[in-house]
Structure formats: structure tokens, C-alpha cells
Amino acid sequence: MIIGLTGTPGTGKTSVCRILEGRGYRVIHMNDLIKNEHLYSEVDEARDTVVADMDRVLSRVCELVGDDEVVTILDSHMSHYIADIVIVLRTAPSELKKRLEARNYSDAKVQENVEAEGLDVILVESVEWCQLVYEVDTTGRNAGDVVEDVETIISGILSGDDTLVYSQYKPGSFDWSEDIF
Numbered sequence: 001m002i003i004g005l006t007g008t009p010g011t012g013k014t015s016v017c018r019i020l021e022g023r024g025y026r027v028i029h030m031n032d033l034i035k036n037e038h039l040y041s042e043v044d045e046a047r048d049t050v051v052a053d054m055d056r057v058l059s060r061v062c063e064l065v066g067d068d069e070v071v072t073i074l075d076s077h078m079s080h081y082i083a084d085i086v087i088v089l090r091t092a093p094s095e096l097k098k099r100l101e102a103r104n105y106s107d108a109k110v111q112e113n114v115e116a117e118g119l120d121v122i123l124v125e126s127v128e129w130c131q132l133v134y135e136v137d138t139t140g141r142n143a144g145d146v147v148e149d150v151e152t153i154i155s156g157i158l159s160g161d162d163t164l165v166y167s168q169y170k171p172g173s174f175d176w177s178e179d180i181f
């Protein structure tokens with residue numbers, strides 16, 4: 001079973017996945033996979049990123065996951081293009097801005113990602129692409145607290161009865177559109 005952990009860059013996906021790995025979860029860091037195995041069609045110098053070839057990414061992820069029922073967490077802001085079940089990490093734009101600045105992103109890249117978060121870009125894409133979408137707020141919390149929420153959601157999914165979990169983490173809880181301009 002593949003569960004995508006998606007969200008705007010800086011929302012804490014990799015930090016959460018590192019903790020999950022430490023707790024024995026199988027994690028695929030998709031952005032590393034794309035770069036290490038050249039699963040991209042071109043390099044976007046201007047935006048300091050690559051354009052992933054999602055068909056090749058999908059087949060490679062399926063190869064790595066196989067058909068066992070072990071949960072695999074797919075760590076990437078593009079994981080919602082691959083997984084049918086996703087957990088979207090959210091961060092209030094003002095805090096996301098500080099996190100991205102601390103990562104020495106350019107002003108333009110910070111602004112691009114802060115605006116995307118404020119406009120719910122990844123959440124909307126996830127709802128369009130995926131069957132099951134959960135949303136977790138990371139604002140003012142550390143990665144350890146966020147992992148607890150993620151594990152609660154995973155347990156709910158595995159139990160087959162995610163109604164209670166879904167009500168607690170259903171998408172669309174935030175409106176940060178006023179916070180980005």
C-alpha cells in the first residue's frame with residue numbers, strides 16, 4: 001500500500017519521513033529517486049529544479065514497492081500524482097516563509113512556494129488526483145508532533161475504519177489566502 005506524504009516544500013515532509021523511517025516504516029524519498037536515477041525529462045535551471053518524467057517515476061515506484069501490503073510512504077511534493085491515498089502537510093504562510101528562508105531559498109522561490117501554500121495548490125491537486133486525502137497542520141508544531149498525527153491516520157487507514165480519523169483530518173480546514181499578499 002502506498003501512502004503519499006505531500007505538501008508545499010518546507011511543510012516538513014522529509015523531517016516527518018526521517019522519523020517514520022526510524023520507526024520502521026518503508027519510505028521512498030521520491031525527489032532523491034528522481035534525481036539519482038535520472039527519472040526526469042529536462043532540467044529547469046531558472047527554477048533550480050528538474051521536470052520529472054512521471055510515467056517513469058510511477059513504473060519505478062511500482063517496481064520498488066512490489067505488490068505486498070506493507071505500507072510504503074512516498075515522500076515528495078509530487079507524491080499525490082502517484083499515490084491514491086495522500087496526507088497533505090500544511091503550514092501557515094508566515095511560518096513557511098521563515099522555514100524556507102532558513103533553507104536559503106532565493107526570494108523568488110520563497111515567494112512562489114508561500115503563495116502556492118496560501119492558495120492551497122497542492123491540496124487542490126491532491127483532491128483532484130487522489131481517492132483519499134487527509135490534511136495535517138504543522139504550524140507551530142515540531143516534526144515529532146506531526147508524526148503522531150501521521151501515524152494516527154495510517155492506523156485508521158489500516159484498520160479499514162477511517163471515518164473517525166477522516167473527520168479529524170479532512171481536507172479544506174484552512175484559508176490562508178489573505179495571508180500571502
Ligand SMILES: Nc1ncnc2c1ncn2[C@@H]1O[C@H](COP(=O)(O)OP(=O)(O)O)[C@@H](O)[C@H]1O
Pocket residue numbers: 007008009010011012013014015016099102103138140141142143144146
Ligand atoms: N513541524 C515543523 N515545525 C518547525 N519546523 C519544521 C517542521 N518540520 C520541518 N521543519 C523545518 O522546516 C524545514 C523544512 O523541513 P523539510 O522536512 O525539509 O520539509 P519538506 O521536506 O516538506 O521540504 C527544515 O529546516 C526543518 O527543520
